[in-house]
Amino acid sequence: MRVVDRPHSHDWTAAAVGVIDADARRTADTHLLKVDLPAWAHRPGREIALYLKDESTHPTGSLKHRLARSLFLYALCNGWIVEGTTVIEASSGSTAVSEAYFAKLIGVPFVAVMVRSTSPRKIELIERQGGRCHFVDRPDQIYAVAQQLADDLGGHFIDQFTMAERATDWRGNNNIAESVFAQLAREPRPIPDWIVVGAGTGGTSATFGRYLRYQRHPTRLCVVDVENSVFLPAYASGDAALTSPGASRIEGIGRPRVEPSFIGQVIDRMIGVPDAASIAAERFISDRLGRRVGGSTGTNIWGAFALIGEALAQDAPTSVVTLLCDAGDRYDHIYFNDDWVAEQGLELAPPTAVLEHFWTTGAWEPGE
Known part of the structure; x- marks a missing residue:
């Protein structure tokens, strides 16, 4: 009989989900x-x-706080984010600000892929939450660059544009x-x-x-x-x-x-x-x-x-x-x-x- 185990820290995931749940109850x-x-x-x-x-x-000042919370819970419960996983997003806006907040909350690195023309105010808000900004020249590059960064870093491209409709429980x-x-x-x-x-x-x-x-x-x-x-x-x-x-x-x-x-x-x-x-x-x-x-x-x-x-x-x-x-x-x-x-x-x-x-x-x- 063949048995294959995949190393995974259930305790860390449980703690991360608990931290996010506690934050939701506080706010x-x-x-x-x-x-x-x-x-x-x-x-x-x-x-x-x-x-x-x-x-x-x-707490992060916009509607995107709900989305970011759902995306992180979805990724955690799917096993896509584990202890030490770098989370990458293609966004220069409010979603990235909110995601940087949740990454900081559970103690994982966060990188936002954005165009160089992004306003200094948005960059400041992301960095204030502990996120890092990775710049590209054209808007159409953000998706591929985010995925490439995830591959290079062994991280997770959280991909709001694909996952938004499935991460939230619409019922x-x-x-x-x-x-x-x-x-x-x-x-x-x-x-x-x-x-x-x-x-x-x-x-x-x-x-x-x-x-x-x-x-x-x-x-x-x-x-x-x-x-x-x-x-x-x-x-x-x-x-x-x-x-x-x-x-x-x-x-x-x-x-x-x-x-x-x-x-x-x-x-x-x-x-x-x-x-x-x-x-x-x-x-x-x-x-x-x-x-x-x-x-x-x-x-x-x-x-x-x-x-x-x-x-x-x-x-x-x-x-x-x-x-x-x-x-x-x-x-x-x-x-x-x-x-x-x-x-x-x-x-x-x-x-x-x-x-x-x-x-x-x-x-x-x-x-x-």
């Missing part, structure tokens, strides 16, 4: 904020409600969808009409879409997409092989290829949002909340307002939930910087006028 859940809408939202029999799931309050287990519905339970409309999210990996939209079907909720899922992203064109055409030569200016969402975690079949509607509209909406809602939010939140708000405007035009009540993905202090140098906006050739006045008109009258008239 608890994020808030669901109800936006104070104008008087047109409060007509008896036609109440309009807008909620923001505030993901900026996670529940305190995922973001389950959290939202639990927090809505005592609201006048506990089952919202729409959930609005952006797509970066596609993991969040996959989680919401699957959860809605599993729970048999009539809620529809709307995904907002940005310029230089192929998610919307691929959704419209059914061609998952589409690519884009450019990169999204709205950090955290939009991709130049259809990522493996993007599951278009669970999406009910997609809305394309111009970059100028995302930034205008980011600034607009920041002013009304009294705190700065990030660019992807602006994209979400533009989509949410479009759906509310549609309901108002039909004189129908509606409830919309979207995400406050991260705080705006990460973007002071770009989205809140008028010089940067001008350098990008973006005109914020037209979409700002649309937003102000909507806020005043309830009429959504974005034009062409």
